[in-house]
Structure formats: C-alpha cells, structure tokens
Amino acid sequence: MASTHSNLDSVQAGLKALKGAIPLIGLTGGIGSGKTAVSDMLGELGAGIIDTDLISHQITAPGGKAIPLIAKAFGADFIDAQGALIRPKMRTVVFENPGARKVLEQITHPLIQEETSKQAIELAKSGAPYLVFVVPLLIESGSWAKLIDYLVVVDCPEETQIQRVMQRNNMTRSDVENVLKAQTSRNARLAAANAVIENQGGLDELKSEVLKLHQQLLKI
Numbered sequence: 001m002a003s004t005h006s007n008l009d010s011v012q013a014g015l016k017a018l019k020g021a022i023p024l025i026g027l028t029g030g031i032g033s034g035k036t037a038v039s040d041m042l043g044e045l046g047a048g049i050i051d052t053d054l055i056s057h058q059i060t061a062p063g064g065k066a067i068p069l070i071a072k073a074f075g076a077d078f079i080d081a082q083g084a085l086i087r088p089k090m091r092t093v094v095f096e097n098p099g100a101r102k103v104l105e106q107i108t109h110p111l112i113q114e115e116t117s118k119q120a121i122e123l124a125k126s127g128a129p130y131l132v133f134v135v136p137l138l139i140e141s142g143s144w145a146k147l148i149d150y151l152v153v154v155d156c157p158e159e160t161q162i163q164r165v166m167q168r169n170n171m172t173r174s175d176v177e178n179v180l181k182a183q184t185s186r187n188a189r190l191a192a193a194n195a196v197i198e199n200q201g202g203l204d205e206l207k208s209e210v211l212k213l214h215q216q217l218l219k220i
Helices: 002-018 035-044 052-059 067-074 087-096 098-125 158-169 173-182 186-192 203-217
Strands: 024-028 048-051 131-134 150-155 195-198
Touching: 002 098, 024 035, 035 048, 035 131, 035 150, 035 203, 048 052, 048 098, 052 098, 052 131, 067 087, 067 098, 087 098, 087 173, 098 131, 150 186, 158 173, 195 203
Parallel strands: 024 131, 024 150, 048 131, 150 195
Antiparallel strands: none
C-alpha cells in the first residue's frame, strides 16, 4: 500500500502546485442535473475541462487500467465480452454492499486522481484561463474543498433529475432514487455553492447562464 499512498501524495501535490497559478473551479450537481452540458459549454468558451466521471468511464472501458484490478477483486463475470466493466451489475452490488463500494473506490479513485492531475497540469500549460473539475461527488469527498477556489453547482428539481436519468440511462425510477439517496442532499450542495446554474429551462437559457458564469470566472 505504500506505493499507492505515495502516488496519491504526488497527485495531491501536483494539483496543489496549480493553486494560485490558475483559478481552480469545482463543478458538481446531482445525477441528471446537467453537469456535462454546462462543462461542454464552458469548454467551448475556452475553459480547461477535467471530467472525473469521463475518466472513470475511460479506466473501466476495454483496456482500461482498472479492468484487471476489478476482475481480480470481484470476478471476471463483472467484465463483459468486450472487456468493459458491466456497470449496472456493479452498481447493484455497491449500493447493496458498502464493503464492495469501498473495494471499488480503492481501485478506481487512485487511478482517477492520477489522470485528473495529469490532465490539469497539461491544460494549465495550454493557456486555459481557468480549470474546471467536473466531480459528481465533490461535496461528499471532502478533500476537493481544499483544492478548489470556487464551487459551481448545477441544479434542477429532483423530479427533473429522475425523469432525465430514466430516459438517458434506461434505469428504473427506483434505481435512480437509490442513486439520489447515495448522493448528498440538494440543500447541502446549494449551501456550499459560490454560484448556482439553474438547469430546468431550454438550451438557450442555459447557454445564457453559462456565458454569465464564464465572465464571472474570468475575474477570479
């Protein structure tokens, strides 16, 4: 475990070295709130985007760094014929078994943090005006609060989240509600936010809000 701790220490050091050199923005929101839509728009405006959820999918895709470790810890039946993690099956296990969730996090979190640090350093060198870290469980993690300079929360009513995720991910209402229960409350996210993007209208309305946010972030 010593090498893992050493790796995590270097990852944290890499991100901390950026603090003060470039604005570090945290972007979060509940499942189905529209984090990706907002981060895509900020990216089009020139921001450096590091999406930890995307990284999570990359490391559990065919050939991903986490695949052999997951197969060893949980069994080959959690990996599909193409070599990717069977996410619905794993989701069911980790929601029912906190011990399994911890094992999965011990595998994936160091890999996600390593890639996050790598991308952040590269984007900082590229001349981006600020970096945006898209982190679904930013509030829950605790450690992110010390790294970021500013927290943006994407928000919408819970029923809107449920309907969006049911349609997008082909999940049952019960499954989506279980995900929501595992995340911090809407009120807790809003209380921690420096800025809130309301995403319950149309695309044009969202673009207008994101443009205003971008101008605000350029002043940090």
